[in-house]
Amino acid sequence: MNLTVATNGKDSFDATQDQNREAGEPAAICSIVIDGRPLTSEADRTILEAAKRAGIDIPAMCADPRIKPTGDCDLCLVAVEGLADPVKACMTSVRDGMSVSTVTDDLKARRKLRLNEYLTNHNAYCEPPCQSACPAGIDIAGYIELITQKKYVEATALIKEMLPLPGILGRVCPRPCEDPCRRRQIDGEPVAICALKRFAADKAVETGLPTQLEPKPPTGKRIAVVGAGPAGLSAAYYLALEGHNVVLLESEKEPGGTLRFGIPSYRLPNSVLDQEINDILSLGVELRVNQRMGTDYQIETLREQGFDAVFLSIGAMIGKAARICGENAQGVMPAVEFLARVNWGERVDLGKRVIVVGGGFTAADAVRTARREGASDVTMMYRRTREEMSAAAHEVHECEVEGVRFDLLAAPVSVTVHKGRAIGIIAQRMELGEPDASGRRRPVPVPGSEYFTPADTILMAIGQDVDGAALNESHLSLNRWGHIAIDESTMMTNLPGVFAGGDCATGAATVVEGVGAGRQGAYAIHAWLNGADERGIANAIRKRKPQFFDIGASAKSAAKMAHMPVLDPEKRVSAFRNSGHVGPVDNDGAFAEVELGFTEEVALQEAERCLLCRCQASGACKLQSLSLEYGASTTEYKGMEAGK
């Protein structure tokens, strides 16, 4: 076509100045320096525009090219050589010969101060408190919202972005997320976050639809993951998704670690465990069982086999000793050993009277399993009160329902032994003193309060250690507790290419912490394989979140938390075998799953209780990104003094 051509003045950054150029009126050009870079700019531009055009980002909250600048946000302050005070970049035109610094310590401090001030006015969470509290960092509000829309497969897929074992954690997680739930401020009870996770996962399994992504194309890298417990399974999952070739080495005959032989099946049915482990293996993860580190191979052997990196997640499976007289007598055993034997299908006769020492998860599992194994008189002996128990409150409640007796504020002094066999325990009354490092009040012995309690078996559940025999390594550094020493910011051990996480690096902790550590380990290894240095690795796995005050909750009508339906206690207890019973305990009766899961109706109602605290703008929010960049936080703001 015979049309005359005028040049297209295409430019997305539209300022009034550009109009002059579009109208064919060029402006004078001047030379400036920004952050040491010599630049040229039209003289009618502001410093902010000139910098933006040069790809230099000056922070600003209120600069939109469509709106006249006002300088209100006070963030675009820059230092101009020769001027005592900083100027606002959005309001100051460039001048020939101008030298500008956009980042100085003074400017950083000013910006941080200003952002702190903003944050005090900004009473909101970027990330819901439940998500911040979750060691795996699951997008909880996200999956609960998907549940309200009946999108259970999508909800499960969302959970699996951070946690590959939703059905398992939906049953056994100690639920750190539910503590800070803002719903408690309205009706006293949190949203049943964990139970909803289980609901979504169970529903997704019913559909048979995939809930995990396809792995990325193979990278050709081989990684050995040592230990197929929560941390190892999680690491294997995320490494496999990244396209790495993963070999999972397990010392026992089946994978699962503490999930399989630590947690009794009335809490976690094997079918759920098998299903989720198989999902992970289906990504192409190779499982090798009966491979015990320190016996069958060592780290050096793995290197020789051509593995590019190693993730150690061997757990902490050895019961701690109580260091009291008589604890080596017959009839005294670590609770973890007892649980493992039962979980492997062995019938363990404990006699009628059993005392379990401890107040944590293992103790709670041990007393309830002891009841199922036929002990009629089971006591949980704990040196603090019920409130301080680290076992979850609902589990302690179930212990009570199943007829377990509590002997609280009691600490064992010695095991009474008769003919080489324990016949009871001498304990001492305690009272609570000042809080200790864990924040719980320290138990202090009451002098002269010793008393005797008879028992056929005593189970010790006072903590677990890492298996020293497995760490028969000459070069691997351990810390003073016998855990593998790692740099927490990178998950690296002292050996190059060897990473560690989970209980073996932190001491015995919860399943969800192990899973979170496994994911972090996976991404640390992935970053390392891609050539990241320590800082790069730390950045890849760091979870950044602003520190905020509690903001209080204002919401919809009050509604009580839905209660998990459980197996009728009568039925449970009647299925418990009597002492002296020979042969395996009936799996369908005594070890049937106690928690029955929500019905859809209950789940949907419960999901509606979620206040969806997270912010829609999170990730796109300028205040958030600048606050993180400048380390601003509400907790630092001093504010005005009263009366001013």
Add this chain to the structure above:
Amino acid sequence: MNEITQDFRAEQELKPLVSWPFFQLDYAKCIKCMQCVRICDEVQHRAVYTVDDVGYPALVSGTSDFRDTQCNNCGQCVGVCPTGALKDLTDRGSQPKSSRHNTTTICGYCGVGCAIELESENGRVVAVNPSHTSDANIGNLCVKGRFGMDFIHHPERLTIPLIRRNGKDSPLEPTSWEEAIAFAARRFNEVKAKHGPHALAGITSARATNEDNYVFQKLIRCAFGTNNIDHCARLCHMASAVALKNAVGSSAPSASAPDVRLATAFLVVGSNTTETHPVMSSQVFKAKYESGAKIVVIDPRRIEMVDHADVWLRPKSGTNVAVLNGLAHVILKSGLANEAFISARTENWEAYKTNLEKYTPAYVEEVSGVPQDRLIDAAVIYAKADRGMLLWGMGITQHLTGVDGALAMANLSLLTGHVGKPGTGFIPLRGQSNVQGASDMQGQHNALPGYHSITDPQDRAKFEKAWGVPMPEDQFLSVVQLEEGAIRGDIKAMYIMGENPMGSSPDLAEVEHGLKALDLLVVQDLFLSETAALADVVFPVASFAEKDGTFTNTERRVQLLRKAVEPPGEARADWEIVCELSKAMGYEMNYDSPAAIMAEIASLVPSYAGMLHERLGEGGLQWPCLDISHPGTRFLYAESFPTPTGKASFSMVDQIDSGADATDDKYPLNLNTGRLLEHYHTGTMTRRSRGLDHMRPEGEVDVHPEDARRFGLEDGRMARIITKRGSIEVKVKVTDRTPEGAIFYPFHFGEAPANRLTGAKYDQASHTPAYKRTAARLERID
């Protein structure tokens, strides 16, 4: 903060400002940056926000409901909020914004062609952001673009082909693609064998992409073997296209959005820009409020732009030519004509000049009712401006003398020399996303792609060579003629892509009659529209968010659409269906992507020669774009006009009272039809958007208070609008927006369609129907 402000804040936290169901302002997150207040004031120029005594944004109404203000829910404030205090309530996403998938594409509504970002997760579009990549909208959006995309996932979307296996009385049943395509192809071929190729026809859509339109017209010409193809530009701007072709040699708008921002005077004629092209309107405001541009509005209705105008002329409907000639007369007599431009760049000046003599301000006032001094003010503003811009809409074209009106506009531009320079020119504002492209692709008045002439032997040879078949030789028929042909029985089979004549064409009773008389009607659409419901075969198609391709906007800007999500069910992109059908009918069309189709277009259409998909991402390119290094063309006619002599031509046009459909005692009111801000076309998309339909759930007829009194009507009560063609029942809105003696009713509402009332009379040169003038009366319903 002291205790009092604490308490005040606590109270505020409980009461966010709400614009249901679009957005809300949550004070807990507000950091008082005032971006929302300022963009509303400085870009949208609406009285919505103010600032309260503790420095927070508040509403001018003093309430917490945006509906109590002038807010029209454009959501620009939501877009600038740096903290998420302004929350998009239509956001259907579950994930935080940072983890969603973003796709930059082009809005599928009006012809402004705003670049948008679709946020998607799990295969669904969950939110829309403006994109700053295009000069067309520079980051601005209106309510439809930002909040009106939920039609994409509406449950009524067609997901599977439908077919009537046993004739017209059998039900539409789901079927496979294989059967649907084979059935349609066999039946088209049967009709063709029995009645000849010219018994077949196609109507295409200005909402489909360039690629869709190109393959569609290729199918009609090569597989059908006829020139019986038209599209809905016929119903809107064909009068402008014909007029501009005659006056300056090309039908295209000459200027661009950047030129609108640069202009120092606007004549806005018959265009309710603020409602129908909101983002273009904000650019007019930018020119006015940032650079002091003057605005002249010529419109019988008191549209929103009137509130921003320096001069408002309110002519009687149908007197456009008199008023425009009057302006020219004043310019000439005041010595403001651009003599240098006229002598160097135009022809036919003397004759034109002579013809203007009689259009004295006194005569114009007599004919149109426009006061003489206002006419003079308006003429002086435009003629004296450094950079004058003409914007017009359906108020010019949808008359029996639509072409004359558009010619009179072109004359003004030539008279003042306001063309071919930055910030000057004319833009007939296109109503739909791809009106310009649909015209470019399959022409008008029997043109081949790129306005190649179907009668020119060289052009015919070029396309016969490219497409491998002889070009058909039949006379062109317009949409309205094709529909008439169906009634007469000349047209036996019709293929309609993305068009809903059962809502958009005039005189619906007749249209329905015609479509029902067809042996075969094949429709492809997003929804089972009124037209699709009459079809024998219905193909489900992908929406604009579900396919790649290009739209050409009202500034000739060819911009890239990118697929954000998969189409629902078995729905497919228009071009894929067209190619399948063509193959099944015996004419091979094989493209592996829309980019391949565009490459073929580029090889045949010189003004698109540089338009390859990979070049069109960031802001697109404006045609003519003559080769793959060409930067595109922001404004046309800098040096010459594309006419044989290189000069533009003045046209002698006279005010004619066509007499047709004039009011009389029985039908004393003039019915004017048009659009609303919240809805689009026949409402197939916007009526299925929860928010938009919430804003405007039903059509209301605007009635002047005097007429309301005369007919005994009350605001909010029902009335019957009756014309010679039919009647509908609608709610009455008593308002002085419409002049006495005239009523206005929008055409978006299928349950009470405006085009039951309109007549099929059209402008003879362009065949654009006279939707703006139908004699009517009102009856109260008790």
